[in-house]
Amino acid sequence: MRDGKPNGFHFLDHRTTDAKYNIITDTYVTAGNMADSEPYLARLQAQIDKFGFKVEAVALDAGYFTSYICKKLSERNIFMVMGYRRFGKRNKEVPKSQFKYVEEMNAFVCPMGCILEYATTDREGYRKYKSKSEDCAVCPLREVCFSKKQKQKVITHHIWEKYKDIARKNKLTVTGKKLYKVRCSTIERSFADAKELHGYRYARFRGLKSVQMQAYLTAACQNMKKIALHLTKKGLVEGYF
Structure with missing residues (x-):
């Protein structure tokens, strides 16, 4: 089950369209509990191999905004634009954006000027930076910086965070x-x-393979309509669509 998604047995369609004519270039069905980001790079490569696309730019929603995808797109010199999730204000702690990263020191500086030094890197590639407990004990922002159970501030920073910064700037x-x-x-x-x-709100069949067939048929119908409309506007065919 994914956050913000309905409970139940669902399928997820990972669809790609071109920006000029809105032609569906790929449709790939997975189980509904799979993250959007998991099959993306493989499907992008599949389209490049099949159609010989020279991808210059991509626009993706927040589900694809991961460090790994940003890194791979940057390495291919693909201009990437991605959405991002807006989290609620339930967490009243001082936001991470108020802590400035100093690359020369490999450390963060808090709003009060204290240093959060590098401590360790976990298996998922997140570096942890920790403040000194004695600095936090006398800090005027102590009550709003972190929970009462903690004795020091801890900030995580992914080793590929710079690639996400590129997407944000783009x-x-x-x-x-x-x-x-x-x-x-x-x-x-x-x-x-x-x-x-096109009746795509519900799966008409059972099983991943059968639903993939539905996705192909739906995409084919939509593409035929798009192509017919475009050719009619160009005066290459006659008819009403």
Whole structure:
């Protein structure tokens, strides 16, 4: 089960569309409990191998905003724009954004000027930085910085965090804003049309293989409509669509 998703037995369609004509270039069905980010890079490579695409830029939602995906896209020189999740205000601690990372020291500096030194790196690639308990004991922000059970502040920083920073900066550029805005009229529109016009709200079959067939048929119908409309506008075919 994924956070914010309905309970039950569901399937998930990992769909890709092009930005120019909104043609569905890939549709890949998995179990509903699989994270969006898991099959993404493999499906991207599958499209490059099959169609010979020269991918210049991608616009993805928050489910794909992981350090690994950002790293791999950066290594391929693909301009990436991704959404990010807005968490609630239940946590009243001083946010991580208030702590400044100093690369020369490999340490963080808190809002009061105290140093959080590097402690260890866990198996998932997260570096942990810890403050000195004696500094925190006399700090005026102690009550709002971390819980009463803790004696020091701990900040985690992934070893590939710099690649996520690249994605964040890209989204603030003029190109990034335009690219992410296109998502509403491409991939989001594609899913909406599939659900409202092609009966894609529910799985019509049982089993992953059968639902994948439904996804292919739905994508084929949508693509034929898109191609017919485009050719009609160009005056290459006659008819009403």
